[in-house]
Amino acid sequence: MSNQIFVFDTTLRDGTQGEGISLSAEDKFKIALRLNALGVHYIEGGNPGSNSKDIEFFQRVKQHNFNAKIVAFGSTRRKHSVAEHDASLNRIVDSGVRVSSLVGKAWDFHVTTALQTTLEENLAMVFDSISYLKQKGLEVSFDAEHFFDGYKHNPEYAIAVLEKAQEAGADWLVMCDTNGGTLPGEIFEIVSNVKSRMKTPLGIHTHNDCELAAANTLAAVQAGAVQVQGTINGYGERCGNANLCSIIPNLQLKLNYRCISDNQLQQLTSVARYVSEIANVNMPVNQPYVGTAAFAHKGGIHVSAILKDPKTYEHIEPELVGNKQRVLVSELAGQSNLLFKAQELHLDIDQDPEKTKLAIERVKQLEHQGYQFEGADASLELLLRQEFGELEEIFTLDSFKILVEKNANHKVASEAIVKLNMHGNTVYMAAEGNGPVNALDNALRKALEQFYPEIRNMHLSDYKVRVINEKDATASKVRVLIESSDANTKWSTIGVSENVIEASWDALVDSMRYALIGKQPLEPANSQPPTRLGLVNH
Incomplete structure (x- = not known):
């Protein structure tokens, strides 16, 4: 069995449902270009026709040659209607994309409560909608919404929804933990069972309401899923979606799956920060793999050790994901911290113990007054240059x-x-x-x-x-x-x-x-x- 995992990015659709995130058509196009360069296999652009920004986005991507497949999102036909006449389905067809992501209900509670229809009609809605898009020549990824909650409540009906999608010709069956409340052990067990009953390739789409979206995605892959859905930096509704910036390196560097090329993986940090800038959302400094503090060291014992061998306190080489090692200087700093920082700044200090000692004391005095240099690298560099006599005053x-x-x-x-x-x-x-x-x-x-x-x-x-x-x-x-x-x-x-x-x-x-x-x-x-x-x- 191939160890290739297909990455399905939904930053431009699901990610924009996060609080405080709004992307213009230009923003979405710029991000799509970076995602394409990163090597993701699918880029979900939004719901064509639902708003002017998405309409403009799908028009713009037609003019660019993407390696990634651009995906249009929609939902199954309305109850007691005909797929051919459904406005949402026809907007997908008219958008010009070759891939559709179609969401349908997999939890009987949602069918009877949210859709207010029968279980049989919901199955027909799934079958008719997928069949119609397949007749139009589209690749269809079926998102079984609330699949895990549905499976825990009524497993046979949740499976029946997937079987109906498979019968209609779906290319992907994506199991969604829409409420984000399922645990990794449950994910593994359920996906393993589904894998034994389905021929169609499986995907996983998780939310982070229990801080488990990434762990749940890994569990699903280990149980047989070969498509992972998520967003850059984990943006999304409520507590967010599965964070591809954690999932991709975990799969590739820890579990030996293949997601993107090694060169593309080295772009991960810059892509994460670029999307953060475009979305105007500050990245958490301690975000794994791509955060500015992901490979930052502050304690003197830690720094002394990494000067000997970075593996003493780093689980991977930061450069593999495009990040870099940082040493923070604070009141906790020892001589190792200052030496490392000076070397990083290419300061010719000849490892002067007396100057280093005075510099440490100066840092400690200032931090006692309220300074925090781990958040102000430029001020720290100026201080060090001044202490070691390598700073010219310009005014x-x-x-x-x-x-x-x-x-x-x-x-x-x-x-x-x-x-x-x-x-x-x-x-x-x-x-x-x-x-x-x-x-x-x-x-x-x-x-x-x-x-x-x-x-x-x-x-x-x-x-x-x-x-x-x-x-x-x-x-x-x-x-x-x-x-x-x-x-x-x-x-x-x-x-x-x-x-x-x-x-x-x-x-x-x-x-x-x-x-x-x-x-x-x-x-x-x-x-x-x-x-x-x-x-x-x-």
């Missing part, structure tokens, strides 16, 4: 002022004025912004642009404020984390103060200092006495 602050005005029309305006010393030049710059931090960002950026035009290529992508000691109320110390990015990379910086503006300024400055490491300044246009260089409106 120093003379002063900054912020004006906030609320007028009679209840509009609030912010203006920031910064005075900097840059390479012997005193630079004034003023700028407006949506708020005081945005105004500071604009003013600092415009001041730097005169000497470092590259600063135009970076932007702030996230801004977070955390209260450190809540008991002090409005006088509490705050931690500001800023994430910045350019066309190639992202980095995070930190500032801590009792004053949120000062904390924001420190994080802003670090962000721009990091962006300009290694950059050479332009010659100033003139060296006249300092003047106010202008007011920039944003």
